[in-house]
Amino acid sequence: MDITVDTLHDWATWSMIPVGILSFVSLFFQVAPYGRYSAGGAWGPLINAKIAWMLWEMPALAIPAILLWTSGVDSLITNLLSKRTLLATCFMTHYFYRAVIYPMMTRGGKPAPLSVAFLGGMFCVWNGFVQGWYITRYVPLDAPISMSTAVGALIWLWGWLNVVRADTTLIGLRKPGETGYKIPRGGLFELVSAANYFAEIVEWSGYALAAGSLPALSFAVFTFCNVGPRGWRHHKWYLQKFEDYPKHRHAVIPYIW
Template sequence: MTIADRMHCYKDLLNFLSLGMFLAGILHLYHHRKIQKCYGRHMASTNTKMLPARLTWFIQELPAFLVPLLLMLTSHKPYSLGKMLLLGTFCLHYFHRTFIYSLLVRGQPYPLSVMLGAVISCSVNGFLQGHYLLHCAKIEEWKTFGCLRIGLFLFYIGMAINIHSDMCLRKLREKGEVNYKVPKGGLFEYISAPNYFGEILEWFGYAIATWSIPSLSFAVFATCFIGPRAIHHHRFYKRTFKHYPKSRKALIPFFL
């Protein structure tokens, strides 16, 4: 019998981690509401250790894919189709981020400290979502209300927006180029950061699909991290490009 077979639902631990993730997001939002200098275009000159973007994305996203997968593979308990569908959906996102996006990204080098922080948060979140779904969730009790279908629909719409927007950004630069350009196509015609909008839609859709505090806490966490970046990206474009479309919003079409 494996450790995973004997694992109970550690509800108190899940609540603690969920609260911690929620508070971490709120604190990040508070400290970065006026300035974004962690990485990328907003980062100030620094002597910190830098790593290639592709290597960074691969390393930092990998734990969120591996941890829930290992929790599932090391257990011989039978799981419902609903649980497998939701866990597979979560792993699909991080499979793409780890093994596809990381090979295609053309971003600037990332600070080592940012990568280490992301490794920790992805590891915690991988355990949080995986353990909840495998050992605590009782999906069959509420899935008839349509939460599963609605949530997964929103998740996959968000994922499609996210992937398409990243593709539009990659097409802006030829190999070796570092200059920023005005993005076009898809939801870029309406907002400056549809890649972030898509990811936020993914995780709130996932929270609806699982109808759980752990998933909601991560949706809030993700929004607090990338939401402010979307607003600062918008300000960067308006400041850098004189004829940047005035009708574009930052994050939510026609609203924000």
């Protein structure tokens, strides 16, 4: 059987959901060993937190950028009001922020195991290919922006803006030179402990609606499966660490979970 790039894309797309479900279950038992849960060198050599973020997020920016360039980046410019341009803008905006801007915003941070950066990078290679190939090979250059695409993009924008707001809130909890943890307040943090994760779930759910495709839906499902249990663990950690932690807050989904 001839294995084409399209065949690999199909496999990569379909496998994302079961892998996400497996991650969802396993993360209730295994702590992701970085940040406040850093396990020292138990997971391999430690590297600078800023470098780790750049390493594991960059493939999701670079691979779609290469695919867009090789498919004719000028076509995006001449079709600014097309579905392809809108989806590319949403996806690339998030990962430019995550791979370039966010690491520069952070102050210090605990070193991350090289193995964790490698695994994160492998997922971003995987997802960068899945989303980039879909946008450049399956969305026509002149595909119009439908109502569902426009609504999905607005939901994506709300989610992305709140991801940035939540990140800024968390970074601002510490003044330069300070260590330790504080209770985040304001915005979505008044509703959930993991405001950044909730916003990211909303962001990629909106993107899935905008795209109307299995690759985008698979990524949205994987995002929930990956960050949901981590947000739940953050919530438990906050409740154990702070006696005055707001008891009305939920973990990840306002009023639900």
